[in-house]
Amino acid sequence: MTAANASSGMGKVWFIGAGPGDPDLITVKGLRILQEADVVVYTDSLVSDALIARARPDAEVLGSAGMTLEEIVAVLVARARAGKTVARVHTGDPSVFGAVLEQMAMLEREGIPYEIVPGVSAVFAAAAAARVELTVPELCQTVILTRVEGRTPMPEGERLRDLARHGCTLALFLSATLTKKVMAELRAAGWGDDTPVVVVYKATWPDERILRTTLGELDEAVRRAGIRSHAMILAGRALDPELARSSAYRSRLYDPAFTHGYRTGRGEGA
């Protein structure tokens, strides 16, 4: 028994963000818990087997893709009650489209202790792969993480066209098969067909692909590339490839004329 509560004999469930794919992109803490866990339940459709291979050789390892919520939670509850440490490993960061709330609610009802270890979300892996900054000084200072409406309806006021009216950077999860709809929604919000869009398929996986396109070409580009899933769509002016070649946008933080607590005068500090 690892880390079980000594007085109650109760184990614990750890929701761990596995990161976007590359097994080295889990946090140090997440990896430590994974390596110590008695039981590992992981999203086998999206989490790398190479990461799960780092679990203890004698750990009980279960893929959750073919299980229902009730079956998953039944395992988590039973093993924690048996005093086990359970690693429930989710792709990216568990808090973004992670379907962890429903598991936590059931654990709460059953009185099972749990904790969350954050992970690197696909949005940041995609930005890194595309070599972009999602917030560009004085151009766009907001990133909206969302999806276009598919089978899951969007709440009132959160239709993509409503969100896009802000003109900020958009990171679209779960939308690779809905690119026609993405185009229609962004056009309805007044976005021009020349708006830069980057689609990152399987960011950080060996077969990662990066498509640099525009709003007007988005559907065609994604279809031509045969991308149907596992892709992040980043859209907005921050994705303009010209920005990296321009010196027009720079942060005030590092401007020689801008002083702050860590740098009180020109040339002092970093």
Ligand SMILES: C[S@@+](CC[C@H](N)C(=O)[O-])C[C@H]1O[C@@H](n2cnc3c(N)ncnc32)[C@H](O)[C@@H]1O
């Ligand atoms: C159920 S959501 C999970 C998101 C995850 N919790 C996160 O923080 O990245 C799955 C969606 O995340 C995106 N995604 C996950 N991993 C990805 C990757 N490695 N590259 C690109 N997109 C990814 C895709 O949009 C996919 O449809």
